[in-house]
Amino acid sequence: MHYSDYLQLDKILNAQEPEGERLGEPAHDEMLFIVIHQAYELWFHQLLYEVDSVIGIFGQPTLNDNSPELQTIVHRLSRCATILKVLVHQIDIMETMTPMDFLDFRDKLRPASGFQSVQFKLLEARLGLKYEHRFGQQYYLSQLRQPEVDRIKSTEAEPTLLELLNGWLERMPSVWAGTGDAWFADYRQRYQASLADAEKGNLEYFDSVFSGNPPSSPTTQSQSSPATQSSATTRNLSPLACRSALFIMLYRGYPLLQLPFQVLHQLLEIDEQLSTWRYRHMSMVARIIGTRIGTGGSTGRDYLASALERHHLFREIAALTSFLIERRRLPALSAEMESRLGFVAGA
Amino acid sequence: MHYSDYLQLDKILNAQEPEGERLGEPAHDEMLFIVIHQAYELWFHQLLYEVDSVIGIFGQPTLNDNSPELQTIVHRLSRCATILKVLVHQIDIMETMTPMDFLDFRDKLRPASGFQSVQFKLLEARLGLKYEHRFGQQYYLSQLRQPEVDRIKSTEAEPTLLELLNGWLERMPSVWAGTGDAWFADYRQRYQASLADAEKGNLEYFDSVFSGNPPSSPTTQSQSSPATQSSATTRNLSPLACRSALFIMLYRGYPLLQLPFQVLHQLLEIDEQLSTWRYRHMSMVARIIGTRIGTGGSTGRDYLASALERHHLFREIAALTSFLIERRRLPALSAEMESRLGFVAGA
């Protein structure tokens, strides 16, 4: 076993053929352009690998709390967030390429475009983005080859991380079986009492999230809240799943809820890193390409700006923050409940 | 001279008095909240110090190219960008505070709010943001105390970095005196020839930027270009200044243009870091506060989202990217011009 064989470096290091050289007009920075995109694709490959393994675990009929399953999920999601942070940082390298340096080879690349990264679209699809919610569907279809479209669509047909998360959250009430409804009624009252005058409208929003009542006047709400916008259109998490997520956030100190809390936390981390990546990527594209059309025929910045808002997958979890109340005002849990949330030996 | 006296640590380290402790309801994370804001204010202080020194140099009637003045400007702007990168990173620390931990002391802080940071507003004002272009002017006035409003307004009345930049760029054509107009006419032709069919509309935009002609149908344009939006409303850089900036970008390889190019580059760096900071700050606020009203009475995220777009000060420089052409198609400079752009000893 030798390092270079093991890593198949003959393939990895012989996959850079700048168009400029092929055409006899070498442009120094094209090599950087190739290498950085290859590095991104390697990491997308790893992200898919981790997300797929998480989906594999989440997709089981039940998770065994006494197994390392949830711990493994948290660990791998956390690794994804760590990778994404490096990918954000990597944009610094791309930004060492000035617009003039890019122009030296840009035209030779048409119509290739970063938009054609199948792995990135697969990653979005595995996490939970559906074709019908994608921004720019037409453009999306026009850029990909048919087998690629098929591959992504077939991935979209499988259970996504977001759907499996919803299912897992819906099954969780078993842990507070019997007390659920009373607890929730109590909590709703305390939430209402906690609202400042300017916040009174939040109660209607609360009911739409946790009971599925459509808000009476969505337009007024949507001015102040991107979360409401999505509730007016499509929601990915059911009222029951949202109750579980809320319960986890509020009582995360109990042993049985510590890992579930970490799961939610890591999903928000991933969402935030992905969205930071999109934001910096968009700024970088604007800075290097300007408003001329990109190599793929779009004004890249516009597509990216819209996708930024629409492709925020776990925003419904983040939005639950609006429904928390102070720790000291929480309903106390019954002794029986407390024992179910704890360790055998810890008693 | 002793370290702790020199740094006045008796002041620095005795300026943390959590409200929670004062009121007998201590909340562990309030200390973090205080310290991180103080750390931000220290760095805003340093940023103001650097920006003021740059303004001081730029504000002279002329800059001497054979002095270290421009080098100093570049160095200090670059330091500002480095500081801003750390400030972006620092948000990671704030994000170790969960929404529940923040709730433990949030209500005690009302109506104090990060919005009341006078230094940050001074920084925006020194860079070039005018009151009339600020998003949320009403809110802005209501949050600050009168002496603070006065201080910011009096700062706005002084020449800003953006205005001084414009003046400096307007004076620069002296370096290509005599050839300026002919060169520009030539360049405009080459630019036109470089446009792909889908880009033909760019020529009108080109003329509006470099000759001040209002674009015929701003609405069509503005769909595809945030840069045009601003040109439709207010422009901070004159057509003449834009020509200089374009010339610098195109011929940055000549010795005399190397530092001017770095000046433009560092201003874009600062803009990008500031905007990344605003973006991550906004996400962090959404994640910790949700859509409940912030301590200052606003739904913080909404204000921040709007400011993000509006307070992008140097976007007109970034937008020049759209008007570059390939290096190999550039008009050649005359021998006389080349010599003026070079070193005595280099000849």
Place this chain on the structure above:
Amino acid sequence: MHYSDYLQLDKILNAQEPEGERLGEPAHDEMLFIVIHQAYELWFHQLLYEVDSVIGIFGQPTLNDNSPELQTIVHRLSRCATILKVLVHQIDIMETMTPMDFLDFRDKLRPASGFQSVQFKLLEARLGLKYEHRFGQQYYLSQLRQPEVDRIKSTEAEPTLLELLNGWLERMPSVWAGTGDAWFADYRQRYQASLADAEKGNLEYFDSVFSGNPPSSPTTQSQSSPATQSSATTRNLSPLACRSALFIMLYRGYPLLQLPFQVLHQLLEIDEQLSTWRYRHMSMVARIIGTRIGTGGSTGRDYLASALERHHLFREIAALTSFLIERRRLPALSAEMESRLGFVAGA
């Protein structure tokens, strides 16, 4: 409540008085020098606050596994690591100061020196560094004022995080009561079987760590292992505590061991970040000061290089890595043991 009152910005922002200005020889970069050190001290303050709170929890006679205590410890240690990462990054800002810029005011500062940071020494002391293990004890005493020395020494006399960790690990065998010795004998055999020929010597090292037998020929060992060096001199973790830590690492998948594993992991993170900070700090000092004596009268780099090796507090935990075996070869735990390590509801 107003932002600037709450943060006591009158103190924070009026604590910068450059010596250069006082003496009529202003040096632009002295402001940066002051501000960055103040920012460091603010964060040292926060680090001490977090570490003290962790010590407070760890210092209780017992920890209740069904309370959020361990979760809180992990969360706060993780926050310390996050802060330290920013402090490492902050060195980038200092490095924007060139040696010539530093020389402009360096002499005015003598003999003040970063070595005189009491908070940093307190932090080291709270974590576990004892006076007798400090590098450069003489120098250390000479630089500090008597009340500061007293304050640090009195801190050293209190239980440190390292000592409390040792005590906590020593109490943990209760969780595997009854099976402990048999399990350990079994494990030792499996470890021995796992050693490659070139690693056979590790068994003696194993026994010295877990049974307290002094290694027969420390000199041979110490060539290849810094960890052994310390075992030859002073060990901070007892053999019993090391057995617990090993057990936690091997069986971290069981619910009851998940947070203990995170405790160990976060301590290693802190150690690594602290040591990276020391390393980059040392390089920065060498680059800005060179081998001329520092403002404190030392050739700073030499002190720092030695402290780097000596002040690595949790290296004994990191060194346990040498004693792990493959997961598939681990002794299985009894059903009774497994149930003690799990949840009531999880069964």
Place this chain on the structure above:
Amino acid sequence: MHYSDYLQLDKILNAQEPEGERLGEPAHDEMLFIVIHQAYELWFHQLLYEVDSVIGIFGQPTLNDNSPELQTIVHRLSRCATILKVLVHQIDIMETMTPMDFLDFRDKLRPASGFQSVQFKLLEARLGLKYEHRFGQQYYLSQLRQPEVDRIKSTEAEPTLLELLNGWLERMPSVWAGTGDAWFADYRQRYQASLADAEKGNLEYFDSVFSGNPPSSPTTQSQSSPATQSSATTRNLSPLACRSALFIMLYRGYPLLQLPFQVLHQLLEIDEQLSTWRYRHMSMVARIIGTRIGTGGSTGRDYLASALERHHLFREIAALTSFLIERRRLPALSAEMESRLGFVAGA
């Protein structure tokens, strides 16, 4: 032209074949291990590409100060530093692999080892590291295949960046022709006058560096100075080259010296980032492997610790910091000299 063809993703994304899967004992984390090493190799490829291009420019008989050559060198070296920062950051990803997770597949990799990265050795060689100065020469030979050893040795036989830098610095005195010796004698006197009592010994060190006199008692010196150690053994920069570098540092404000100063600065940046990478890499190896022998048969940490000190290529430039004096005490340059260091148009 399609994105995935252009990037040859069929090669890049089909080059991951974990040994665990081949042998029917899959280990989840082996994929990460493969991908991260491939990402490193991609970036080493890019670093070599940039360094080679810099060597190509530096290797010309003369550089034309009125061309963009030096600007290009600075830009590409700066890009190398940016890449190295990301490579340092990337270690965070590796550290998400725990020692137990690594053990799951470690034995299957023997004797492959990161030590066998030919590209990293080529990079060191191109920068200036010679075989005879490498730490662990025997080990080095034993790990590589003969064609790889040949390839590295033939690279070592070509002019390195360090040698070309020395040549370039030796040719530079032409810019201060005529005044050189007088200026230097003057400077030496001023330097001597600037030394504090405890620093008097520095003068001898000064003479050894700038005049090539061997220091009288190297042993005393070498205790306090790593820089002296190297001067006692091998120096890579000649006394003449060191005078140029010193001159550049002192008078960097003159236009003609601005880019040369940036060249020196970027080389120090690269050295620091490389050394930070080595340091964190070493810590990571110690943390994941411990003191068991690595997959390549070495106790990795020991090799790495020694290489860290020895492979610091540009330390002689950093060491010049010790010979600077305050700006206000510098010898003034003659009007004739000043004009040679400036612009035609700037006068």
